[in-house]
Amino acid sequence: MRVRKFAYAGVAAALTATLAVTGTAYAGAAPAVTAATVAVAPPVISADVSMAHLQKLMSFASASNNTRVIGTPGFTSTVTYIKQQLDALGWKTTVQNFTTGGKAASNVVAEWPYGDATHVVMAGAHSDSVSAGPGINDNGSGVAALLANAAAIAQAKLVPQKRIRFAFWGAEEQGDIGSSYYVSHLASGESKKIDAYLNFDMVGNKPENGRAVGWSLYVEGQSNGLNAPFKTYFTAQGITVNPSLDTDDRSDHAAFKNAGVKVTGVSSVRSLSALGACYHRACDDLTDVSSTSMGLASNAIAAAVWSLAGA
Numbered sequence: 543m544r545v546r547k548f549a550y551a552g553v554a555a556a557l558t559a560t561l562a563v564t565g566t567a568y569a570g571a572a573p574a575v576t577a578a579t580v581a582v583a584p585p586v587i588s589a590d591v592s593m594a595h596l597q598k599l600m601s602f603a604s605a606s607n608n609t610r611v612i613g614t615p616g617f618t619s620t621v622t623y624i625k626q627q628l629d630a631l632g633w634k635t636t637v638q639n640f641t642t643g644g645k646a647a648s649n650v651v652a653e654w655p656y657g658d659a660t661h662v663v664m665a666g667a668h669s670d671s672v673s674a675g676p677g678i679n680d681n682g683s684g685v686a687a688l689l690a691n692a693a694a695i696a697q698a699k700l701v702p703q704k705r706i707r708f709a710f711w712g713a714e715e716q717g718d719i720g721s722s723y724y725v726s727h728l729a730s731g732e733s734k735k736i737d738a739y740l741n742f743d744m745v746g747n748k749p750e751n752g753r754a755v756g757w758s759l760y761v762e763g764q765s766n767g768l769n770a771p772f773k774t775y776f777t778a779q780g781i782t783v784n785p786s787l788d789t790d791d792r793s794d795h796a797a798f799k800n801a802g803v804k805v806t807g808v809s810s811v812r813s814l815s816a817l818g819a820c821y822h823r824a825c826d827d828l829t830d831v832s833s834t835s836m837g838l839a840s841n842a843i844a845a846a847v848w849s850l851a852g853a
Contacts, residue, residue: 763806
């Protein structure tokens with residue numbers, strides 16, 4: 543989650559970009575899927591899955607001066623890892639390369655190739671960190687939770703009614719550059735095919751100062767109905783959430799909201815004034831996340847995506 547709010551209208555002038563590695567990139571054939579093999583409810587995702595991804599992201603930062611900021615080997619390794627994981631699972635992946643402020647960055651967009659492509663349920667998380675730290679909670683946590691969900695969908699050989707698309711954004715910390723580039727370069731009419739965009743930016747917070755983790759849902763989801771599956775999930779876990787977190791458009795959902803797409807998101811913070819002691823600092827490492835939070839986030843995502851996509 544970034545510090546300052548940038549005007550969406552100025553994004554195009556803030557970057558020069560080229561689209562690269564467009565199209566299908568499979569490690570092998572997509573899994574054979576039949577209606578008889580479709581699961582009707584998501585499996586329980588172990589926290590160990592997302593924690594293993596976080597360990598990899600931390601190793602990339604450790605080899606890159608404790609950061610995964612754009613323009614560094616830490617970020618490049620992150621993008622490569624995300625794509626390799628998704629390719630191996632049979633997702634259709636596209637990489638968008640762009641530059642901003644003279645630095646290279648990339649989006650990875652992955653689509654599960656089943657379901658109605660004119661009705662898309664999209665979920666995203668930014669894959670970069672700030673220069674000051676490794677960004678394991680902000681936002682390795684969102685990346686890891688989405689990768690855990692990508693594996694669950696593939697392993698279940700899911701055939702949803704709607705198309706499922708995951709995105710891993712670059713340069714969020716520079717002003718939502720990657721997500722804004724993606725939205726502004728959609729072909730005419732494509733944004734209208736996105737029924738929902740769900741954002742996951744900081745979902746791994748640990749308890750601090752004797753206070754439990756403060757789970758919140760974005761305020762936009764209150765009126766458009768997208769908060770409903772998340773509320774159902776957290777209520778079943780005995781967790782009371784803040785149902786109206788005002789993010790001040792400080793993350794990647796903003797570009798979609800400005801394009802008229804219904805949005806919401808989940809975060810493991812009570813408010814923007816309580817982002818955690820290690821927010822945007824060198825100590826945002828593996829010690830800054832809770833495996834319990836990662837398990838809750840991964841399964842909350844699964845509950846919402848499977849429900850909204852019509853599993």
